[in-house]
Structures are given as structure tokens and as C-alpha cells.
Amino acid sequence: MRKKYNLETALFETTARCNFNCIFCGSDCKSELNPEELSVPEWRAIVDDLAGLGAKRIILSGGEPTLKEGVGDLAIHINSRGIQWGMVSNGFSIPQDFLRVMERCKPYAIGLSIDGKEETHNKLRGNSRSFQRVSESIKKFQEREIPISVITTVHKANFYELSAIASFILEKRIYGWQIQLAMPFGRMGERRELLLSQEEFFELCIFVETVRKFMPFVNIAAADCFAWASARKIRDGRWPGCGGGVDAVGIDSLGNVRGCLSMTGCEPESNIREKSLAEIWNDPNLFQYNRRFSRKNLSESCRQCDKVLVCKGGCNSQSFSMTGKFQQGIYCWYGSRKERREQSGNGL
Numbered sequence: 001m002r003k004k005y006n007l008e009t010a011l012f013e014t015t016a017r018c019n020f021n022c023i024f025c026g027s028d029c030k031s032e033l034n035p036e037e038l039s040v041p042e043w044r045a046i047v048d049d050l051a052g053l054g055a056k057r058i059i060l061s062g063g064e065p066t067l068k069e070g071v072g073d074l075a076i077h078i079n080s081r082g083i084q085w086g087m088v089s090n091g092f093s094i095p096q097d098f099l100r101v102m103e104r105c106k107p108y109a110i111g112l113s114i115d116g117k118e119e120t121h122n123k124l125r126g127n128s129r130s131f132q133r134v135s136e137s138i139k140k141f142q143e144r145e146i147p148i149s150v151i152t153t154v155h156k157a158n159f160y161e162l163s164a165i166a167s168f169i170l171e172k173r174i175y176g177w178q179i180q181l182a183m184p185f186g187r188m189g190e191r192r193e194l195l196l197s198q199e200e201f202f203e204l205c206i207f208v209e210t211v212r213k214f215m216p217f218v219n220i221a222a223a224d225c226f227a228w229a230s231a232r233k234i235r236d237g238r239w240p241g242c243g244g245g246v247d248a249v250g251i252d253s254l255g256n257v258r259g260c261l262s263m264t265g266c267e268p269e270s271n272i273r274e275k276s277l278a279e280i281w282n283d284p285n286l287f288q289y290n291r292r293f294s295r296k297n298l299s300e301s302c303r304q305c306d307k308v309l310v311c312k313g314g315c316n317s318q319s320f321s322m323t324g325k326f327q328q329g330i331y332c333w334y335g336s337r338k339e340r341r342e343q344s345g346n347g348l
Contacts, residue, residue, distance in 0.1 A: 005246055005291070007053045007281055011261045012043065013252040014060050015068040020090055021126040024153050024194070026186035026262055027252075029063045037253040038272070040070035044077045046251065049277040051081040057108070060087040061261060063253065066094055072101040079105035086110065088151065090125065091134035103144050110141060111151045111178065114165055116158035124157060138172055149176030149219070154204060155194040162204075166211055169218060179208055180223035181331055185264045185321040202336045208234045222333070227314035228307045229333040242316045245269075245287020249277070259287055262317035266326075289316060289326035299328045307334055 015037055018029035038046075050058065058078050065071055065087055072095075078085040088111040102110075115121045118131040141148050150169055154162070162179075169177055181201075184192050196204065205226065212220045212234070222234035224242065231238050244250075244259020251257050256268035257280050269286040270279075280286060293312050295303055302313045313319060314329020322330050 005281070005287075007050065007055050007247060007249060009057045009059070009243070009248040010046075010050055010055055011059045011061055011248070011250040012046075012065075013062060013250070013261055014043065014065045014071055014074070015063040016253040017067050018063045018090075019067065019092055019127075020064070020130065022187070023124055023126075023157075023191055024155060024182045024188045026183065026188060026264060027063065028186040034253065038251075038255050040068075040074050042255070042272070043074050046272060046277055047074070047078050047081055047083065051083060053278060053281060055083055057084045057086065060085065062088075064090055064092070066098060072098045075101050075107070076105055084108045088113075089137075090130065091137035092127070092130060093133065094137050094140060099140060099144065102141075102146055106146060109147045109149050109176065111149050112138065114150045114152055114168060116161035117164045120158055120161055135172075138174070142173075147176070148174050149178060150174055151178045151180065153180050153182050155182035155188075155191075155196060156200070157194055159196065159200060159204070162207055162211075166215065170215065174218070176219040176221075178221055178223055179204075181225045181318070183225065183262070183318050183321045185262065185317070189265075189321070196331075198331075198336065201331050202340065205229075205234060205333050205336060225315040225318045225331060227329050227332040227334065228311040234333060239311070241310055241312045242290055242314070244316055245290045249281065251277075259290065260317045263320060264317075265324075266320050293327075297325070297327045301335065302327070302329070305335070 091112040250261035255272035313327025319328040
């Protein structure tokens with residue numbers, strides 16, 4: 001009997017339009033609106049499909065989602081279907097009417113990007129007022145008791161400012177911090193020299209482990225791109241493997257469906273304007289990199305790893321952006337630990 005996959009989380013690229021020009025943008029977003037983008041009524045129909053599939057969470061992303069005309073109505077519709085919603089934003093300008101929507105239909109979290117100290121943050125985002133404006137947005141959200149989590153994309157240009165970001169989080173009394181790796185898709189594909197080395201990645205893993213111990217009252221988590229790790233080392237619980245096509249899906253602003261929004265370089269599974277999301281999700285021939293996993297597709301080092309049946313080659317968006325193949329993850333918490341222990345002669 002064919003295995004049933006339960007769709008829990010959907011990520012919406014509500015618009016590819018953005019008011020910034022970040023050097024590490026995975027979507028290579030533009031300031032102009034693409035007239036071919038999905039309309040809010042089309043997004044609402046997708047929400048209805050997700051409700052039928054039993055989805056639990058929808059994350060509004062972009063581009064900058066607050067620039068999408070009618071995004072407040074979309075959030076209200078998501079809430080009316082009994083699905084939790086969240087948002088990822090640069091926090092530069094939160095419209096007053098959207099703040100009122102958030103008060104009425106509270107999101108489970110708003111992820112706000114903080115990329116370093118004020119000077120670094122502004123330089124990376126190409127806007128001299130970015131840091132000040134996101135700080136002002138944090139205050140507005142907290143006054144309305146809207147949960148906030150900081151999102152930091154790490155690369156060589158901000159690698160040594162993570163402690164400063166930790167201090168900022170403590171000062172502002174923010175409840176969560178997601179730490180993720182810059183990867184070479186979108187605009188970052190032209191800045192590969194900024195990607196972390198394996199040694200820097202190992203140092204980053206140590207930092208995440210350490211800061212979780214010293215800031216236990218903040219929900220600090222390494223993103224999926226760190227791959228498998230022992231429970232509670234860099235995130236709560238154990239990493240279950242790439243969720244693309246297993247329990248998660250990404251839909252871009254033009255309706256293309258992929259396992260993850262970060263899989264921008266690979267061909268989409270289908271398009272929402274050609275088939276309904278339910279048809280796409282229930283098609284046994286799609287999302288094969290996860291649904292028809294095979295060890296033969298793994299790199300040699302992954303194939304020999306004792307975590308292979310859980311990790312399955314790590315983060316697939318990272319893998320595809322760096323190697324052109326799935327299940328060839330380059331950054332790996334477990335692998336980096338294992339390599340250094342073997343070098344020291346201590347084994348595992």
C-alpha cells in the first residue's frame with residue numbers, strides 16, 4: 001500500500017518583491033512587482049486545499065510579505081481555517097492595518113532578520129536605516145504581545161558578530177533565535193567566497209551549543225541546514241531529516257511547488273495553476289528525492305554514516321545549491337564532530 005504523507009507546514013513566497021537588496025538573498029528579490037504573481041484569491045484557494053490536507057502551519061515569506069497587497073486578508077483567511085500562521089519579515093515597515101490584523105488573529109511567531117551589529121546589518125541589507133527600523137518593529141510587536149524570533153543567516157561577513165546578536169536578543173527580551181547558513185542560491189550564488197569553511201562551520205556548531213547552555217530561556221535553534229545532531233545540542237529534539245515532500249511544502253510567488261522554498265535552483269514538482277495542491281501532494285511520482293530515498297544517491301561519506309536512515313544526506317536545498325544533486329549535504333554537525341574526534345584519536 002502506498003505510504004501516506006501528512007502535510008503539516010507550508011511556506012508561501014507571497015511576493016518576490018522586496019524593499020531591500022540583501023547580498024545573501026536566496027530568491028534574488030527585486031523592488032518591482034511581477035504582474036504574474038499569484039493573487040490573494042489564488043493564495044486563499046491554496047489555504048483551503050491545505051486545510052483539507054490537514055496542514056497545521058503556514059509561514060508567509062517573500063520577498064517582503066508586508067509589501068503584498070491584501071496580505072492581511074490572507075492572514076485572516078488562514079486563521080479562519082483553523083491553521084496557525086507565522087511570518088518572516090525584514091521588519092522595515094509594518095503597515096498599521098496589518099498590525100491590527102495581527103492583534104485580531106495573532107501569529108504563532110514573527111521571524112525578524114538580524115544579521116549583525118548595526119553597521120554590518122545595514123551594509124548587508126543595503127539600507128542605512130534597516131537596523132533602527134527593525135528595532136522599532138520589535139517594540140511594536142512586543143507592545144501587542146506578538147511572539148518574536150530573530151533569524152540570522154551566517155556567513156563570513158557576520159560570523160564574528162554572533163555574540164553581539166546574542167546580547168541584542170537578551171537586551172530586547174526576545175524569545176527565539178534561529179541560526180541558519182548562507183547557501184549559494186539566488187543572489188548568494190554570486191558570492192560563494194562568503195560561505196563558511198568547514199572549520200568555521202565547526203566553530204559555529206560549538207557556538208550554538210554554548211549559547212544554548214548560557215541562554216536556556218531563549219529558544220535557540222540551528223536550522224535544518226546543520227543536518228542531524230544529538231538531541232538538545234543545537235536544537236530541541238532530534239532532526240527527523242529533510243521534510244520536503246514528507247511533511248512540508250514550499251510555493252513560490254508564481255505558483256511553483258517544491259519541497260522547500262530554498263530549492264530555487266531545481267525544477268518545481270508542478271505549478272498551482274496547472275494542478276491543485278492536493279493533486280500535487282498526493283501524486284506518488286513527485287518529491288522522489290525524499291519519498292523514494294535510496295542510499296545509492298548519497299555521497300560516499302554519507303553512505304557509510306550510521307545516521308544515514310534518519311539524516312538521508314542532510315538538507316536538500318543546501319545539497320542541490322552546492323552540488324547540483326540531492327542528498328549530498330556539505331555541512332553536517334555530526335560529520336564535523338566525527339571527523340575531529342577521529343583526528344584526535346578519540347573515536348566516537
